[in-house]
Amino acid sequence: MIPYGRQDISEEDIQAVVAVLRSDYLTQGPAIDRFEKAVAEACGARYAVAVNSATAALHIACLASGLKPGDSLWTSPITFVASANCGRYCGADVDFVDIDPRTYNMDPASLEAKLARSAGKVPKVLIPVHLAGQSCRMQEIRALAERHGIAVIEDASHAIGGSYQGQPVGSGAFSDMTVFSFHPVKIVTTGEGGMVLTNRKDLHERLVLLRSHGITRDPKAMEGPSHGGWYYQQLELGFNYRITDIQAALGASQVTRLKRFVDRRNELAERYDRLLAGLPLITPYRIPEARSAFHLYIIRLRSGELRKSHADVFQALREAGIGVNLHYIPVHTQPYYRKLGFKEGDFPESEKYYRDAISLPLYYGLSDHDQDTVVRELKRILGG
Numbered sequence: 001m002i003p004y005g006r007q008d009i010s011e012e013d014i015q016a017v018v019a020v021l022r023s024d025y026l027t028q029g030p031a032i033d034r035f036e037k038a039v040a041e042a043c044g045a046r047y048a049v050a051v052n053s054a055t056a057a058l059h060i061a062c063l064a065s066g067l068k069p070g071d072s073l074w075t076s077p078i079t080f081v082a083s084a085n086c087g088r089y090c091g092a093d094v095d096f097v098d099i100d101p102r103t104y105n106m107d108p109a110s111l112e113a114k115l116a117r118s119a120g121k122v123p124k125v126l127i128p129v130h131l132a133g134q135s136c137r138m139q140e141i142r143a144l145a146e147r148h149g150i151a152v153i154e155d156a157s158h159a160i161g162g163s164y165q166g167q168p169v170g171s172g173a174f175s176d177m178t179v180f181s182f183h184p185v186k187i188v189t190t191g192e193g194g195m196v197l198t199n200r201k202d203l204h205e206r207l208v209l210l211r212s213h214g215i216t217r218d219p220k221a222m223e224g225p226s227h228g229g230w231y232y233q234q235l236e237l238g239f240n241y242r243i244t245d246i247q248a249a250l251g252a253s254q255v256t257r258l259k260r261f262v263d264r265r266n267e268l269a270e271r272y273d274r275l276l277a278g279l280p281l282i283t284p285y286r287i288p289e290a291r292s293a294f295h296l297y298i299i300r301l302r303s304g305e306l307r308k309s310h311a312d313v314f315q316a317l318r319e320a321g322i323g324v325n326l327h328y329i330p331v332h333t334q335p336y337y338r339k340l341g342f343k344e345g346d347f348p349e350s351e352k353y354y355r356d357a358i359s360l361p362l363y364y365g366l367s368d369h370d371q372d373t374v375v376r377e378l379k380r381i382l383g384g
């Protein structure tokens, strides 16, 4: 089986992890600081807070934005459930903004129209998701958010190493915070892991507190005087969302290859574009102001021109050993969200997308030969 995604682990990565295992700190040690600095620097952000998943990162980013019961959070229906669930963790209502049918990202025009209809009850937090690694139209989204006083958290789980208007994703030029995921299918991995980037000192301080039980050991942050060297205070209700040094060492080592990872992914994407030209499908559309990190290569079948159904093509590819996938099932159609009142038809572009999208294998270590196999099988199945 040629998988749809796969990690790349080098000998240096392994040595970096082994070095931590031989050191004094398995967690709360120096590797975390190194990893945070490496990512912050690569992305041009002032602060970075590493945690044990992007889901945890989204949760504390929402809390740091002040999201609470009675507030609402809007995101895209075409995302992993975590981009919406983080709002529910805070007791907030969740709603969605339909996608642009060309980029499959949150459509600024839909956002503008929905904001106009929601006068008086605009969301506190907006989470645009950079699907497949291509940045949303952040300038337009940020302008709308600013007009309505909405905090913006970029879910850049797919987009580390990508750029928008010449700035790395994560630089925070158009948002308050940016979240990355380091799950093994993503561009950079720590096994499990995530990170929040921000340029704001106040948000950074909140995120650090929330990551570790709401506890501080900094006498300057305490209420009243410190009792001594052992003393800590819990200032609010936080969590144990810490990443280990074992994971952070792997991440810091991986990040040194970020440019290589993203360059190869772009090269493979352009190769797919060429090899798939002329088939009854749509290849990924690029907006001129972004460079995608190409976490995913998503095609859409032109179902009207095919004798086979979307599900049949998908199944035939799996049977041919091509590990295709579908990113994503529109979140509002999940049973959990239906019970909150959403229904089929609420976000038509997202539902249309779901009926013909397929993610083809794409990862740093994918060989030209294996990519040719994917294309050959796809041609055979679409032709037959």
Ligand SMILES: *Cc1c(COP(=O)(O)O)cnc(C)c1O
Binding pocket: 052, 053, 054, 055, 056, 079, 080, 082, 083, 129, 155, 157, 158, 180, 181, 182, 183, 192, 193, 194
């Ligand atoms: C993977 C992913 C997440 C969750 O990441 P974890 O690190 O697995 O918690 C959130 N949002 C998107 C868009 C993702 O792809």
